[in-house]
Amino acid sequence: MKLKRLSRKFYTRKTLTVAKDLLGKHIIRKIGSRKSVGKIVETEAYIGPKDRASHAFGGKVTPRNKTEYLKGGHIYIYLCYGTYWQLNITTEKAGKPECVLIRALEPIGKVKSKKIASGPGKLCKWMKLDKSFNGEDLVNSKRIWLEAGEKLKKQQIVSAKRIGIDYAGIWKEKPWRFYLKNNPFVSYF
C-alpha cells in the first residue's frame, strides 16, 4: 500500500473538518535513520479568538501562540505544567488562530507498550517532540509529516466534550473532541 503525504489543501479547510479527517491518519516521525509511526485516534479542535479555551482567545498574540496564526499544516507545540508538551496542527489560512490538538496515537510497528501515546503529553514524549518543532511545516519537513492512513466509516467517529478545560465556561461543553469508537488507545472514554 502506497501512502501519500497530506498536502497543504488538507490543512487549510475548516478546523472542525480537519479535526475529524485527521482521525486514522498516520504521523511519521523520523529520528535519525529510524521511523516512528502512529495512527491518530483522538483530536480536539480549538477555534481561535472566540474559543475561551484557545490560547488565541480574544485575538491576542504572544510569543508563545504566534505559530498558531500560521497557515494550515504547521506545528504549534507548547509546554504545559512545565512538563508536558502539547502537539497541535494549525488549520485554516494565515492569520486565523485555529488548530487541532492531537491527543492520542495508536503506535504502529515495534512498540512494547500499548499505552505509550494515549495522551497529549505522552505522545510527544514517545515521538521526542519538543520546542524545536514549533512552527515546523508538515508539508515540507523531513523529520515529521502526515500520511493518509486507512479510510474510516462515519460510524467509527465519536464526538465528545473536550478535556481539561473546565475554566472555559460554556466552551467546555462544545463537542469538539473526536475519537475512534472502541479504540483502546484514546485517553478518555
Added chain:
DNA sequence: GTACAGATTGAG
C-alpha cells in the same frame, strides 16, 4: 523583578 495559572499525568 515577582507572582501565578495551566489544552496533564501518574500515584494514592
Added chain:
DNA sequence: TCAATCTGTACT
C-alpha cells in the same frame, strides 16, 4: 482525588 513541575504572561 491530588500534587508535581516550570515556562510564559501579567503585573508592580
